[in-house]
Amino acid sequence: MTTSDVPRADEDGAVAPPAPPRLVATDLDGTLLGPDGAVSSYTREVLLALEERDVPVVFVTGRPIRWMETLWAEVGGHGLAILSNGGIVYDVASHSVRRAHTIAPDVLVRVAALLRAAVPGTTFALEKTTGFSREPDFMPRMQVNTDPGFPVGALEELVDDQVVKLLARHEEQEPEEFWRLAEEAVGHEVTTTWSSVGTLVEISGAGVTKASTLASLCGDLGIDRSEVVAFGDMPNDLPLLDWAGHAYAMENAHPSVLASAEHAAPHHADDGVARTLARLFGL
Known part of the structure; x- marks a missing residue:
C-alpha cells in the first residue's frame, strides 16, 4: 500500500x-x-x-x-x-x-402491547443470544426469516430472559414515521432506533x-x-x-x-x- x-x-x-x-x-x-x-x-x-x-x-x-x-x-x-x-x-x-444486555420478559410483553395499541398492524420478532424467533406475520416473505429451526408463535410465548433486541415491523407505515410513533409509544420504557430502508424499528433495553x-x-x-x-x-x-x-x-x-x-x-x-x-x- x-x-x-x-x-x-x-x-x-x-x-x-x-x-x-x-x-x-x-x-x-x-x-x-x-x-x-x-x-x-x-x-x-x-x-x-x-x-x-x-x-x-x-x-x-x-x-x-x-x-x-x-x-x-x-x-x-x-x-x-x-x-x-x-x-x-x-x-x-x-x-x-x-x-x-437483555430485555426483561415483562418489559417485552408490555412494550409490544403498547406499540400494538398505538400502531395497529405491528408485528414482532426477537433476537436472542440463543437465536431468532418471530410471530407468524413477521416478514415471512424474507428467506432469512423462514429457517424451519426458528420458533414461530405468539410473542408472549416466545419471550424469555435471553432477548437482546425486539424487532417491530409494519407493512403500511413509512419507515421514519413508524419510528416516530414507536418512540412516542414506548420510548419511556426502552431504546428505539432505525437502521433499515424498510419499516423496521429495532428496540433495545433502556439506555442500551x-x-x-x-x-x-x-x-x-x-x-x-x-x-x-x-x-x-x-x-x-x-x-x-x-x-x-x-x-x-x-x-x-x-x-x-x-x-x-x-x-x-x-x-x-x-x-x-x-x-x-x-x-x-x-x-
Whole structure:
C-alpha cells in the first residue's frame, strides 16, 4: 500500500488528530462493507495493517450473531464485536457471547402491547443470544426469516430472559414515521432506533445503544473516548458517533447522520472507511 493510493485529507477538509486513534469502531452495512455486503481486498489490507500495529478494530453493528458467521474470517477471525445495537459483546475467536444486555420478559410483553395499541398492524420478532424467533406475520416473505429451526408463535410465548433486541415491523407505515410513533409509544420504557430502508424499528433495553456498550468496553481496555475514531451511516449510529472523539459519517449516510457527525468519509462503495483509516494512521 502506498500513500498515493489514498487521500491525504478528509473529504470535508478536516485536519487529522495529532496522534492516531487507539481504537477503531465501525458499523458494517453501508459503512465498512461494500454495496455487495463484502469486505473488499483493500479494506482487508488496511484492517491487517492495523492489526499489525495492535490497534483494536471493533465492529459495532445492528446485525445479530446469525448474520455475522460468514464475515468473521474476512475481518480477521478474532477480537471483539458489538452486535445487536449494543445488546451483545461477542468474542469472535471463541464464537461466544462475552456480555449481553437483555430485555426483561415483562418489559417485552408490555412494550409490544403498547406499540400494538398505538400502531395497529405491528408485528414482532426477537433476537436472542440463543437465536431468532418471530410471530407468524413477521416478514415471512424474507428467506432469512423462514429457517424451519426458528420458533414461530405468539410473542408472549416466545419471550424469555435471553432477548437482546425486539424487532417491530409494519407493512403500511413509512419507515421514519413508524419510528416516530414507536418512540412516542414506548420510548419511556426502552431504546428505539432505525437502521433499515424498510419499516423496521429495532428496540433495545433502556439506555442500551452502540455507544453505551462501546463506552463500557473502552473502560475495560483503558481507552478514553477521545482516543476512539468511529464510522457510521444510519440513525442507529448517532449515539456512537456522538460519543466517539472522532466521528465520521459516510458520504452515503442518512441526512441526520451527515448533519451530526464531525467529519465525512468517502462513500462505502469507494472503501471510505479504509481510505480514511489509511490517512489517519499514515499507511
